[in-house]
Amino acid sequence: MEDFIRIFRSPTGDVYHITLSEDHSVLSSEVIDTLRDVNIVGIELRRLAGRNTTGHEVMAVLESTIADFFAEHENVIICYYCDFINPIPHTSKNTMPPQEYRSRLFANMFQRYSHQHGITDVRLSVVEINGINEKYYFHVIYRETHSLLASMIGRDLKEGFDK
Amino acid sequence: MLIFASEKSRFEKRVMANTEYITIKNASRKVLNRMRQIGIDKAQRLQEVQKRWDAGEYKNTEIVQL
Numbered sequence: 001m002e003d004f005i006r007i008f009r010s011p012t013g014d015v016y017h018i019t020l021s022e023d024h025s026v027l028s029s030e031v032i033d034t035l036r037d038v039n040i041v042g043i044e045l046r047r048l049a050g051r052n053t054t055g056h057e058v059m060a061v062l063e064s065t066i067a068d069f070f071a072e073h074e075n076v077i078i079c080y081y082c083d084f085i086n087p088i089p090h091t092s093k094n095t096m097p098p099q100e101y102r103s104r105l106f107a108n109m110f111q112r113y114s115h116q117h118g119i120t121d122v123r124l125s126v127v128e129i130n131g132i133n134e135k136y137y138f139h140v141i142y143r144e145t146h147s148l149l150a151s152m153i154g155r156d157l158k159e160g161f162d163k
Numbered sequence: 164m165l166i167f168a169s170e171k172s173r174f175e176k177r178v179m180a181n182t183e184y185i186t187i188k189n190a191s192r193k194v195l196n197r198m199r200q201i202g203i204d205k206a207q208r209l210q211e212v213q214k215r216w217d218a219g220e221y222k223n224t225e226i227v228q229l
Contacts, residue, residue: 005224006227007221007224007225007226007227008226008227008228008229009226009227009228009229010229011229015216015226017212017216017221019212025201025204026201044205044208044209044212046209046212046213048212048213048216049216057229058229061227061229081201081202081205083202083205083206083209084202085202085203085205085206086206086209099202107182110181110182111180111181111182114180114181115180119181120181122181123181123182123183124181124182124183125182125183125185126182126183126184126185127185127187128184128185128186128187129187129190129194129195129198130186130187130188130189130190131189131190131192131195134195134198134199136195136198136199136201136202154185157187158187158194
């Protein structure tokens with residue numbers, strides 16, 4: 001599957017780079033063998049230039065870019081990791097960690113887009129993995145027809161790394 | 164992800180509209196280390212994208228003006 005890459009420049013001059021690419025790196029070989037013709041696609045988003053607040057216009061374009069890609073690829077499950085290293089501009093100290101902020105933001109974007117476009121057969125699973133002092137987030141976007149595979153992916157995230 | 168529903172001691176599951184929230188509590192050190200490493204690997208890939216941008220490698224790539 002070819003990587004899908006788009007670069008956007010916002011009206012304020014900020015530049016965003018988004019990549020959707022096949023990524024099985026987080027899954028065990030047992031799950032990969034079960035996928036058959038279904039591709040697991042990861043999302044990587046980076047701001048390449050600018051430090052302005054990301055406006056609704058940019059958010060809407062990112063939502064529609066991902067939604068269009070998903071609509072055009074019937075055998076895709078999107079599975080992405082909310083990263084924690086790059087800070088969120090314009091957030092003060094002592095607020096929630098960046099990965100939690102991203103998880104909430106992306107879940108809200110998914111819900112808003114689904115509501116606005118009357119989408120009922122696509123679901124989002126937000127998997128939060130907790131340690132004593134740390135949290136990690138995976139999001140899985142899938143069609144209802146892929147519910148069983150999504151369950152396997154969730155179980156794999158929970159158990160696969162324990163093996 | 165019904166697989167989590169029966170494991171109430173360590174896992175919580177909430178469903179809101181088309182979104183399901185699953186919390187895995189007290190993950191093992193091995194799982195947490197793997198999660199952290201996935202984050203580090205992703206950050207490195209994103210840093211590579213930044214380096215290519217800074218080096219002008221995307222100058223022939225279409226940039227969509229919003």
